[in-house]
Amino acid sequence: MAAAAAAVEREADRLTELDSPIGDADHGSNLLRGFRAVLPALDAEHPAAPGEVLQLAGRTLISTVGGASGPLYGTLLRRTGKALGDAAEVSDTELREALDAGVTAVAQLGGAAPGDKTMLDALVPGVAALSTSYRAAAEAAENGALATVPLQARKGRASYLGERSIGHQDPGATSSALLLRALADVAEPGEGAA
Numbered sequence: 001m002a003a004a005a006a007a008v009e010r011e012a013d014r015l016t017e018l019d020s021p022i023g024d025a026d027h028g029s030n031l032l033r034g035f036r037a038v039l040p041a042l043d044a045e046h047p048a049a050p051g052e053v054l055q056l057a058g059r060t061l062i063s064t065v066g067g068a069s070g071p072l073y074g075t076l077l078r079r080t081g082k083a084l085g086d087a088a089e090v091s092d093t094e095l096r097e098a099l100d101a102g103v104t105a106v107a108q109l110g111g112a113a114p115g116d117k118t119m120l121d122a123l124v125p126g127v128a129a130l131s132t133s134y135r136a137a138a139e140a141a142e143n144g145a146l147a148t149v150p151l152q153a154r155k156g157r158a159s160y161l162g163e164r165s166i167g168h169q170d171p172g173a174t175s176s177a178l179l180l181r182a183l184a185d186v187a188e189p190g191e192g193a194a
């Protein structure tokens, strides 16, 4: 969560810029508000288990972020955390399966599927590639985000633009790739290019 918060601090301006041609120019500031609240919430409650950390982070995002991405990312983290339960330690396989459940919950909540030009275009290939490695997951998510450029948005605010949403990278797919890159940097430090 600290690595995710740092990545959002670093990239917020770029995320907001991506949200200006096909949105309302607030994606970076939305995530900044959310992730700036996450670390203080964890400090205040200091949950011990990884699953409890993710659930508290998810609740915090839901309560602090206005906009579509707050409930969606909040649901991703809460559902992933719930799948991990209160186990003190979590294996790579358990985390992968939990993230899979989290991504499924995002798809259910938002009614989107890959190809709709949303965060799922990064999350779905990213989490699928976790069975290879954390770095492969980050890379697959980054490629998924890039692949949103030629797509027409079918969900969220960008869908109101119809064909004019074509030719722009989706901000939510970009932030999802950023978050999976932050996970890879923490889970596989020093392996490959950062």
Ligand code: ADP
Binding pocket: 019, 023, 024, 026, 027, 028, 030, 031, 066, 067, 068, 069, 070, 072, 106, 109, 110, 111, 112, 117, 118, 119, 120, 155, 156, 157, 170, 171, 172, 173
């Ligand atoms: P808002 O669109 O309310 O301003 P943000 O700008 O914070 O919220 O987030 C926009 C991002 O949310 C989009 O780029 C897209 O990736 C994601 N998004 C929007 N609607 C959905 C949905 N129904 N399912 C999945 N992701 C979505």
Ligand code: MG
Binding pocket: 019, 023, 024, 025, 026, 027, 067, 157
């Ligand atoms: Mg927006």
